[in-house]
Amino acid sequence: MNDHQNRRLKLIMISATFGGLLFGYDTGVINGALPFMARADQLHLTPVTEGLVTSILLLGAAFGALLCGRLADRYGRRKMILHLSFLFFLASLGTALAPNVSIMAVFRFLLGLAVGGASAMVPAFLAEMAPHEKRGRMVTQNELMIVGGQFLAYVFNAILGVTMANTGHVWRYMLALCAVPALMLFASMLKVPESPRWLTSKGKKSEALRVLKEIREDKRAEAEFREIQAAVEKDTELKKASLKDFSTPWLRRLLLIGIGVAIVNQITGVNSIMYYGTQILKESGFGTKAALIANIGNGLISVIAVYLGFGWSEK
Template identity: 80%
Template sequence: MGNQAKNYKSKLQTIMISATFGGLLFGYDTGVVNGALPFMAKRDQLNLTPVTEGLVTSSLLLGAAFGSLLCGQLADRFGRRKMILNLSFLFLLATLGTTFAPNISFMVVSRFLLGLAVGGASAMVPAFLAEMAPAENRGRMVAQNEIMITGGQLLAYVFNAILGVTMGSTGHVWRYMLFICAIPALMLFIGMVRVPESPRWLVAKGRKEEALRVLKQIREEKRAIAEFKEIELSVKKEAGLEKASMKDFSAPWLRKLLLIGIGVAVVNQITGVNSIMYYGTQILEQAGFGTKTALIANIANGLISVISVVFGIWLIGKINRRPMLIIGLSGTTTCLFLIAIFSTVLKGTVALPYVVLSLTVLFLAFMQGFVGPITWLVTAEIFPQRLRGLGNGISVFCLWIVNFIIGFTFPILLSKLGLSATFSAFVVIGIIGIVFVYKFMPETNGRTLEELEEYFRSRYSKDNKESLRKAL
């Protein structure tokens, strides 16, 4: 029995490690541009302007928005494992495209394709892990993907620093930075070849014997049979329902939930977090560091992100969602306010770059430890079972679109307005985000998903009736 348990755990560990290479790729591809841009922008390379710099960065984010929206539907049709395998091939193809890009147009198209893979991974990997994991390990296995994302960003910053310092005089060093991503893409493909398909998808497609065989590989036999019967029953219930669509959100209480989900997703991005994740090197350069020093210093941002995500996952079980998000947003907004102030007061001094670095590290501690974990959790919790995939998909799509807008406009704002004015704008937007969460985001901690559905149905239906009564 002990050996059997070890085999189940070993198989689950293989599945988790293999699939989360998708998260590692997500992190590396969004982080590597941070160090590659200063070299890419040189006159003898791609000769980027602030506008084309924004295009190169944000084209990936636009691709990710559509990738996250489309890949869920494709996975329902072709299977989770097969989709992740296809994404690994797209990661590799697009990585080679960015590495050998001869001009800006080719780079933008390749980054857009890379974004499709990143967005697909952001939607597919957590869903695949959730369907493979035992109930008691689901949170830990899905959370592992978040750690791999921030770990991928940290790896990108480390390799950027190593290559930037040792090969900085080589104009095309940015191509080596981008090419490294091909390695985890190959590892994702090799890993996913070895893992089975989701048993839930197999049952939904009528491949029941195969589904039970997969469950017996990752569960004790009695539990595998019991879980197989539960999946069968769940699939039968869903088969009698119409496919979820936008018209389902016509009910006032569901429309309100959708707006809250979108709002929480947007609040995550208007903190300005990705201006630091994508342009951290440029921010530190403008504060006063040289390029090589900025690349090394930027490792601190990646390291604090990993530590803070681990802390945030632990903290989720200790305090309520709403105060945790408000604390995080208050912290990020305060850090941005101090960057704006010190960028003016200490302008031109030796101290400024060190002050800015310290504040960006503190900003990311609040962001990754408090704001990030709550965003993904709340958008997954608030929607009823039947509409959860669609509602969460729309919310994440909006998150990526806002991410795209900020990724495109930030270098332009930094060039035109400077560090202080740019971060002052984020402070104002951050205050609006805090007000939104305080006034509109409900508390979801301590209730089952079924209890939350009943709570929202009664609360928001009552709110709508009360509004109508007052209007009359």
């Protein structure tokens, strides 16, 4: 792979992983915004509406992950990520300008659709663009961008919360900042080509080969193109999966392992800290400013842990 092809591949990786950065930033920013948003002169949130505003993003993310995968198969990975960047931008401004809880909940749900769509499409897009020896590294870097986005959210929350503590609507600035990486995602994805695998599946074989030659040496691009063609043809012959397939012992075992990993990941309470860290610290005796600053440590530890895991996975 020559320098031009290597730079092109790095551009694709950085551009797509802005989706992961948005994922992290938009899930983490509510942590610092809640204490200010909940005030009586702002949205006057009760414990119930605090939970609604926070959790409805996750509901939207579930629908987004479910729906956007099919849409990406129909319209293309790049095009869907571009549309998601616009949705990120629109929903970020909507939450920042929301006059009441109802409007806030609607735009938080839309933001969740974008978060879920990005979580499903960005890793798939990266995997389809990366050469096999770099595939794991490129997809894992998206995870680093997610926790990096959360860390940035905590940092900016602390900066704004400390310097503008007497400004009641400071939470609006916190939420509006989410629009910046959305614009960066949109602008960077304009320079990125479509996935060769998707192009091949739609019969655009010459375009798929051209894209591969932009990021691979010619001989390797042609060999990989033939592999993609064979895989796409094989996929068309596969029968649609059903619940009956889980009667196969090894497949059922994989399903149960996957469910177990997801449960263990959640029962640690990590999401409680992610979304309510500032509130928890306040209840523990910290002032709002001190809680916002201390919460940065949570984001920093996440970044360090993912970075270490990233390094160990390479060994």
